[in-house]
Amino acid sequence: MTIDWQKEVEARKEDLLEDLKNLLRVNSERDDSKVTEDAPFGPGPRDALKHMLAYGERDGFVVKNVDNYAGHIDMGEGDETLGIFGHMDVVPAGDGWDTDPYEPVIKDGKIFARGSSDDKGPSMAAYYAMKIIKDLDLKLSKKVRFVVGSDEESGWGDMAYYFEHEEEPDFGFSPDAEFPIINGEKGNVSLGLHFQGNNAGDYVLKSFTSGLRENMVPGTAEAKLEVPNTDVAIAMEEAFFKFTEANPVSGMIEADGTFVSIELVGKGAHGASPQSGINAGTFLATFLDTYAFGGAAKQFIHVAAAYVHEDFYGEKLGVAYEDEKMGKLTMNAGLFAFKADEESTQAENFINMNFRFPKGVTVEGLEIGVEKTVGMEGATVTRGARVMEPHYVPMDDPLVATLLQVYEDHTGEKGYEQIIGGGTYGRLLKRGVAYGAMFPGYTDTMHQANEFMSLDDLFRATAIYADAIYRLAK
Structure with a gap:
């Protein structure tokens, strides 16, 4: 069966953009002065987490909120679980913005807002990749679980709590870095x-x-x-x-x-x-x-x-x-x-x-x-x-090999390993990596004023994620 993943993304890109804009409007900076039992990292991260999980409920996925620390969106069944890890919290907007950091603006083929590239834009790409597979009713032999975090930019207290209550996926990736792949992260x-x-x-x-x-x-x-x-x-x-x-x-x-x-x-x-x-x-x-x-x-x-x-x-x-x-x-x-x-x-x-x-x-x-x-x-x-501690998944691991092959098939460029100083949720799993959503040569605006993500990259990453999830879980 041949699937034109890019065509499937094209058919949904307006919906994807609208959902992303609404998510970006949620100011999800951690605020310890407003922590409550209902909002363990403040109201912003909680509201963004609930907003993302609501998309899953709307679209018919199996959804669970784990006490507003984190949550997950599931599809498929099987003895193994493919985990995808994104986060809804953002670093403080800071000064120097040309626009309101929490009112997304599309200009010159880019969407500007805090969280557009780290990590709401990439997370939305991965979510819509799952949605495409669900819409097409493709058969899977593994469970696919999109884990949504709310404290990645601070202490990772969300994941500590989540894994106290939920099982750890067997392998997976985080859409929170760069293509072709990040299979190593420094301590x-x-x-x-x-x-x-x-x-x-x-x-x-x-x-x-x-x-x-x-x-x-x-x-x-x-x-x-x-x-x-x-x-x-x-x-x-x-x-x-x-x-x-x-x-x-x-x-x-x-x-x-x-x-x-x-x-x-x-x-x-x-x-x-x-x-x-x-x-x-x-x-x-x-x-x-x-x-x-x-x-x-x-x-x-x-x-x-x-x-x-x-x-x-x-x-x-x-x-x-x-x-x-x-x-x-x-x-x-x-x-x-x-x-x-x-x-x-x-x-x-x-x-x-x-x-x-x-x-x-x-x-x-x-x-x-x-x-x-x-x-x-x-x-x-x-x-x-x-x-x-430093984290590394070898190049010959089937997870790494498959993800690199998908990248090569979609871009025509040779895949290669990368090791970064940044820390992503990919390191949560022994067989976990970071995979996109930024492409080689991109302008890095993460944690900076006027953060943006290219719309072409957003849509291209969505197609890659859909193909990758299907190959790993079919």
């Missing part, structure tokens, strides 16, 4: 550098904040400080403008007597590729490091400037490592916080560093290496709660 852990909240000397750092999430390169940073006198404040203004002219940043500085406020703008990016962004936090620290702050404030600024600034591969921190297959360790400094308060705890004054590490690196080794480097500068090192 992932965050280390915190903590400081006291005191100052010493003539310059006083009142506060310093930068970053929205540990897996985003901070696009903005703010600092409030007090300087010795008005002449120093005026001179600092002049020095700041010279700094912005000499570096790839912009910003504003305002002096009110001896009180100075600074806002610096860099460029946000996905934390798995920190070298593609411009970290506003470390650039602002680099500017402030030329002034005579003292105490813990000086330690905070100096560590950020001397050891963290543009240390994408952990060289300044003394933990650089490269594996022949998985590549280099990377580091993203995603969160900065300092508040001048003698009573504040080290938990309130910190730099959060997210590491993506290849095989050959241990978390204990990272801690020891960082502590050795910055411990003498007054920083205390702590480990984040979530640790993910």
Whole structure:
């Protein structure tokens, strides 16, 4: 039986787009201030999860909501289960958008909105792939389960809860990365550098904040400080403008007597590729490091400037490592916080560093290496709660081989393996990978302002997913 998958997608593309637009309108940023028993990650992720599951109910699938943590949409029966993993939560929209991030806009063949490429657009492509198979009444020998998550961008608490209550699929993929395939992912852990909240000397750092999430390169940073006198404040203004002219940043500085406020703008990016962004936090620290702050404030600024600034591969921190297959360790400094308060705890004054590490690196080794480097500068090192070890599925695994063959058949391009620093739900399964929905040469706008997905790529990915699911489950 020959099926023209692209033709089937073409017949449904208007419905697909309408469903995607409505899903994108749901602001599904995690909000811990609004957590309830009914909304474990805040109302946004819950509402987006329920919205997606409602599509499955509308279209006649078997649907289950697991206490608003996650859910699934099922079709087919069999002794084995093919799992497809998508997520409805998104990173904060942040600044710099040309349009409302939660009112999708189609322009120049692209759909712009937060979540369009990460991960609502790809998830909708995978869902419509299942819908095509169901509409055509194609016979399957395996169950196909689309698992819908709501906390992928934060702590993966959704999947921890889900797998406490539901069986794990036997194999599967996540439509949350790139074609031809992602069959390897680096390990992932965050280390915190903590400081006291005191100052010493003539310059006083009142506060310093930068970053929205540990897996985003901070696009903005703010600092409030007090300087010795008005002449120093005026001179600092002049020095700041010279700094912005000499570096790839912009910003504003305002002096009110001896009180100075600074806002610096860099460029946000996905934390798995920190070298593609411009970290506003470390650039602002680099500017402030030329002034005579003292105490813990000086330690905070100096560590950020001397050891963290543009240390994408952990060289300044003394933990650089490269594996022949998985590549280099990377580091993203995603969160900065300092508040001048003698009573504040080290938990309130910190730099959060997210590491993506290849095989050959241990978390204990990272801690020891960082502590050795910055411990003498007054920083205390702590480990984040979530640790993910490196993940790899061999090329000769039937799952990988089948998915690559489908890609080659639809594109005419040779498939090849890829290993990334990003972490996807593909790693949840021993035989799990990430598969699309972005094609080679795409413009990466994930975790950035003006996020978009090409409509041609959206529809082409849907056809590939339909064919792949059918081959894996028929």
